[in-house]
Amino acid sequence: MPIEIRRAAVADAETVLMLLLELAAYQDQQQYVQSTVADWRRFLGREDVIVLLAEVDGEPAGYVSSLRRPYLWVGGDQLALDDLYVRDQYRDGGVGRQLMLALAREALPDRLPIAWGLQLENTAGYRFYERLGARLVTKTAASWSPDVYAGLLDQDG
Incomplete structure (x- = not known):
């Protein structure tokens, strides 16, 4: 399936809010x-708010949102990833990976x-980010x- 980011x-x-509400419902939040x-x-x-939409056949498949902000320890900026969400029917099809790579192109x-946070019970998320080579630190x-x-x-x- 061709993925457009x-x-x-x-x-x-409206589309971004719809996806955010789906994510919140998925997380019971x-x-x-x-x-x-x-x-x-x-x-x-x-300009400091970066939201990338993934579409498959013109339909929203997911999004990644981030905020460019100062990173005081390094004397520069960072992208603070807020949400990565892929709709259920598009999971395991490479959408999440493509969204993360598109965010990397922005950075x-x-x-x-x-940088981002991850809930401890999100074991699938841990596996996904480890496959991307992310360093995971419990905090x-x-x-x-x-x-x-x-x-x-x-x-x-």
Whole structure:
């Protein structure tokens, strides 16, 4: 199956959000998605937001999203991979690999490292990334919601 990869444009906002919602449902995390089509139109208009869409026969097959941001330890930038998602019917057909290679092509001119997080229970993901030659390091991700830290600030005066 021929896979076409292209950078998502502002006009693709609805498709990108649809794929993101599918990913969230797949991970049983749809309750955390708050972004809207309007948000995605704004994101896709930014140079530092890179979303690559995979299409097979004109149908969306998956996407990879990343954000170019400073990497303070190296004194330069990195691509922070946010999501890699391939729709179920296109898995094991090379779509994920092609998306990752397309992201690498985006990073190569400036020799940007690409970094991402991975859930520990995602054993298929671990195998996939290892086949690409990625170095996998166990690290716990933490998040601090505004509701929680605002409450602490209120208590602290």
